[in-house]
Structures are given as structure tokens and as C-alpha cells.
Amino acid sequence: MKFLLDSHTHTLASGHAYCTLLEMVRAAAERELELICITDHAPGMELTTHRDYFLNFKVIDREIYGVKVLMGAELNVMDFDGTVDLPPKLLNNLDMAVASQHIWCMPQGGDADANTQAMVRAMDTCPKICILGHPDDGRYPLDYEALVRSAGERDVLLEVNNTSLSPACSRVNSTANVKEMLSVCRREGVPVVVGSDAHFVSAVGGHQYAQALLEEVGFPAELVLNGDPAAFLAHLERRLGRGS
Numbered sequence: 056m057k058f059l060l061d062s063h064t065h066t067l068a069s070g071h072a073y074c075t076l077l078e079m080v081r082a083a084a085e086r087e088l089e090l091i092c093i094t095d096h097a098p099g100m101e102l103t104t105h106r107d108y109f110l111n112f113k114v115i116d117r118e119i120y121g122v123k124v125l126m127g128a129e130l131n132v133m134d135f136d137g138t139v140d141l142p143p144k145l146l147n148n149l150d151m152a153v154a155s156q157h158i159w160c161m162p163q164g165g166d167a168d169a170n171t172q173a174m175v176r177a178m179d180t181c182p183k184i185c186i187l188g189h190p191d192d193g194r195y196p197l198d199y200e201a202l203v204r205s206a207g208e209r210d211v212l213l214e215v216n217n218t219s220l221s222p223a224c225s226r227v228n229s230t231a232n233v234k235e236m237l238s239v240c241r242r243e244g245v246p247v248v249v250g251s252d253a254h255f256v257s258a259v260g261g262h263q264y265a266q267a268l269l270e271e272v273g274f275p276a277e278l279v280l281n282g283d284p285a286a287f288l289a290h291l292e293r294r295l296g297r298g299s
């Protein structure tokens with residue numbers, strides 16, 4: 056399968072990434088991607104500096120260098136109630152959102168039920184969430200049976216995060232967790248999307264670790280949406296069209 060889209064990338068606006076939006080999209084064009092999602096981190100507790108960034112997405116062309124651009128965010132899930140860190144006014148401006156648990160926002164120590172319920176509640180309260188980001192970090196154990204079923208029922212995609220599977224990543228036990236997630240996705244027919252989680256141009260479109268794992272477990276290509284941007288967009292539209 057040719058990977059034609061990247062669903063998870065960061066620019067300078069994230070604060071700990073190093074390239075501009077144009078540089079990231081140009082890298083996508085050079086790698087012959089047809090679509091890129093720009094998903095900068097929502098600000099956590101520091102809203103003021105980021106408010107204007109998320110407010111003014113209307114000025115950004117949605118096709119640049121021949122690449123379709125979706126302006127989103129990687130939302131932090133902040134607590135076990137599934138609270139996310141952008142208010143509705145800013146969420147309304149997003150084309151889509153990834154929602155993830157991060158050690159700088161989400162309390163650790165919850166069991167799999169609690170962490171899974173946090174993600175389910177986030178999906179239920181925030182209709183912009185189209186993708187669950189890196190649901191593979193052993194610091195936040197998850198009940199994959201419940202998570203995959205809940206995501207599938209809500210037309211939310213599970214992410215296979217290429218960075219999580221790289222040897223340098225600090226997330227814990229990701230390879231085994233992704234394998235478990237994929238086995239449930241395959242059985243339930245729930246699709247996944249590979250996101251690079253790029254924080255620099257060289258990582259845009261990166262999928263080598265994810266692809267190797269998908270091939271190792273024999274995951275069905277038709278359930279990986281990276282080869283079909285139209286199917287990816289249709290999936291997002293189904294989710295966003297629910298409006299709840």
C-alpha cells in the first residue's frame with residue numbers, strides 16, 4: 056500500500072516542534088502525500104498564548120503545494136471525566152481533532168477501566184474528536200476490547216502512531232499494546248490510521264515502524280485508511296456529521 060496521508064503532525068505552534076506549517080506541507084508534497092492533518096497541541100493549562108492560533112484557521116488555504124490540508128489539534132484529555140483542553144468556541148474552528156493522553160496533563164495511576172472511560176467520555180462530549188492518538192502508552196493502560204468497540208460505534212479512528220513504535224520513543228510497551236489493539240480492530244472490523252506524529256520535516260509521512268508491525272501481524276490493508284484519502288475524509292465526515 057502506498058501511504059498517501061499523514062493524520063498527525065506538529066508545527067512550531069506546538070512549542071516543542073521546529074518547522075513551520077509551510078515546511079511541513081512541502082515535506083508532505085515531496086513525499087507525494089495527498090493529505091496532511093496539522094494537529095498542534097492544544098495548550099494544556101496555558102490557553103492565552105494559543106487562543107489566537109486556534110481562532111484564525113479561516114485564513115489558511117486548505118490546499119497548499121497540491122496537498123489537501125486539514126487544520127486540527129491534538130487535544131489533551133485532562134482527567135477521568137474526559138475533559139479536553141480547548142473550549143467549544145475554539146473546537147468549532149477545527150477541521151478535526153486527535154485526542155490523546157499525555158503525562159503532562161492526564162493523571163497517571165488510573166486503571167484500564169478509568170483510562171478507557173476517560174477516552175469514551177471525551178468522544179461523547181467532543182464531536183470534533185476523529186482519531187484517538189497513540190492509544191498505546193503503557194503508562195495509561197487501556198481496555199482495548201471496550202476502547203475499540205466504543206471508537207467503532209462512534210466512527211472514531213484508532214491511530215497506529217509511528218513515533219510510538221520507534222526505538223527512541225519514551226512511551227511504554229507500545230508495540231505489544233498496538234498488537235493487542237490491532238487484533239481487536241481486525242475482529243471488530245474497525246479501521247485504523249497511521250499517524251507520523253512528526254515534530255520535524257524529516258518525519259512527515261513516516262510510517263516505517265507502523266507498516267512493519269501491520270505487516271508482521273497481517274493486518275488487513277482495507278482497514279488501514281492511509282492508502283485512500285477519500286475514504287479517510289468520508290470517515291471524518293461521518294463522525295463530524297454526528298454533531299454530538
Ligand SMILES: [Zn+2]
Nearest residue numbers: 129155188189
Ligand atoms: Zn501526543
